Amino acid sequence: MxxxxxxxxxxxxxxxxxxxxxxxxxxxxxxxxxxxxxxxxxxxxxxxxxxxxxxxxxxxxxxxxxAPPPADTAPASVIEMMRPLIGLALGPGRKVEVAVAPDLPRLATTPAELQSLVLGLVRSAAEGAACADGIRVALDAAPGGARLSARLEPGGSGPEPAFLSAA
The missing domain is CATH 1.10.287 (Helix Hairpins)
Structure with a gap:
């Protein structure tokens, strides 16, 4: 389709x-x-x-x-909207924490690209989620853009973070 x-x-x-x-x-x-x-x-x-x-x-x-959100949608809103899908990827009863830094530069990444990156990182992290209580998805400011990570809790293990360029 x-x-x-x-x-x-x-x-x-x-x-x-x-x-x-x-x-x-x-x-x-x-x-x-x-x-x-x-x-x-x-x-x-x-x-x-x-x-x-x-x-x-x-x-x-x-x-x-x-049908991704409009291009001007804040990254925090895009990731927060994905919370139920993040929870599904990890499994029932697990906590999902979303943390987006307030001081992010404007990113060149579209909402659709951000959705794809988040789901990719979460799915990779979920492969080792047998003993995890939850997951923390974070978008932090980094030189020249932002860093997106998905880490299992406790322990903080997960795939390599993705770098998102500033616009």
Whole structure:
């Protein structure tokens, strides 16, 4: 399947998914506010609300791979949006920490290139994740650009960082 075809479906899928998730979230909220809800109903509604929020974040992150954010999107926003995909690459129940330095220069890397670099580093790091509690994805200022790294925690092991040139 071509990337153009995927991109053409990304926005309509996101729109429809948002409609469906709004229905799920709304139902959960009604269940939580109902005076006749039992403790069991409330627990179910809270799980439904949490699952809806996680599904929404996952879908948005996944669909953004097909239709990346605009070129002027801040690197911190691009990486933060990818948090659910980073978690999937590492495995369930593991912590994902995202740290982006506030003093980054403007980068020549597009959001799509940044997404690809992040996923590549995370997938490489995840190969040794059997004993890891989580992962730390960091984008730090470096001379002439920035350094992107993905390190397993504890221990700090991971692939060689990627260098991103300043614009």
């Amino acid at each position: 071509s990337r153009d075809l995927l991109v053409s479906f990304a926005r309509p899928v996101r729109h429809e998914a948002n409609n469906l998730l709004a229905a799920l979230s709304g139902t959960a909220e009604l269940m939580l506010r109902s005076p006749s809800s039992t403790e069991r109903d409330i627990a179910r509604a809270e799980r439904l609300r949490d699952a809806s929020a996680r599904l929404q974040a996952l879908l948005h992150a996944y669909l953004a791979l097909g």
